[in-house]
Amino acid sequence: MSNTASNPPRRPRKVRAPGLWRWHLWAGLAGLGVLLVAAVSGALLVYQKELVAAVVTPDASLPADYRHQQLAEELSALASLRGIDPSLKLKAPSQLEPYWTVRHAEGLELLALGSLQPYTNNLWFLDVISFIRELHVDLFSGEIGEALLLVAGVLALFLCISGVILWWPGRRGFRWRWVLPKKLRPSQWLQYHRHTGAVSSPILLLILLTGSLMLWQKLIFPLLPPNPVFTVKSAEPQTPTTAIGRGYLLAHSEIDGSWPTYITIGREQGDVMLKVRFRLNGEWHLNGRTTVWLNTRSGELRRTERADNMPTTRRLLNQLYPLHSGFGMNIPYRLLTLLSGIALAWLCLTGGLHYYKRWQKRSAKAR
Structure with a gap:
């Protein structure tokens, strides 16, 4: 038997596009801090009305x-x-x-x-909610904060799309255990990041797109003429x-x-x-x-x-806020809105920790 017959050639390994991977990495690092703040504060605000009712006005009813x-x-x-x-x-x-x-x-x-x-009763809670809301809306810095949020939102949209493209060739290796791990292992930060991004990308794209459009309309120019x-x-x-x-x-x-x-x-x-x-x-x-x-x-x-x-285009524009915040939407969508905030925060953490781990290894080798 020939050596070729006994050892069949292996399939060529799929190589990710190095350019896209680098753009994904740098875009993630550029928007990391702002996106983490927006994700955590946004998740806390999804059920703010119910939280206020429970803490400040538990006996109120219409x-x-x-x-x-x-x-x-x-x-x-x-x-x-x-x-x-x-x-x-x-x-x-x-x-x-x-x-x-x-x-x-x-x-x-x-x-x-x-x-x-x-x-x-518990008026401090109203101050906490106001603090979180201002943090989420403009980072306590007015138009500068809104501009930073808009840039971070655009970067996040790119991260969602490029992340799915990078993940797609290895989609058959998807495992739910990387999305919902029973035990966190620092060596698997990248797996957690890739798999969570793949699952959450559809709802994240919608939340990020609607938020970015609202900021664009406010800061750059209205998407439609005044009503x-x-x-x-x-x-x-x-x-x-x-x-x-x-x-x-x-x-x-x-x-x-x-x-x-x-x-x-x-x-x-x-x-x-x-x-x-x-x-x-x-x-x-x-x-x-x-x-x-x-x-x-x-x-x-x-x-x-x-x-x-109103015309269809304006009615679509009017849905940006409820689609972004979940306010006025049904129970499943509001839950998805909450999970999207948690997922975005987790993606920021796992992506940042993976990069930090790589940086530590490179620093150790350089010594």
């Missing part, structure tokens, strides 16, 4: 008979207590947040329904409407099948202006995308198009 009339009365009372202040941001009660949320220069207050008395505003005369244009509560009911009458979210009371050329944002029934966006402005003296109304009547 009464079954709570309707727009009662909400209007409480809004009018709040306007009397707090005055006409455009910097005062009110958020109406809802099933998820069964209390009034009041944001002002001094911070945040949660007010009980009916009595409008502030909750006082047009229509002027609509109220049913009673001759009757001055000075009561905030009555003004709210008038505004709501323009948007059937909705519930208010953010409310602002300010002034425009001496007249009291009421701005109300509505969430339509079944709308994905937790805060809604339909806004009404009311001049409480003349009764004149201005409003945007209803969210469900």
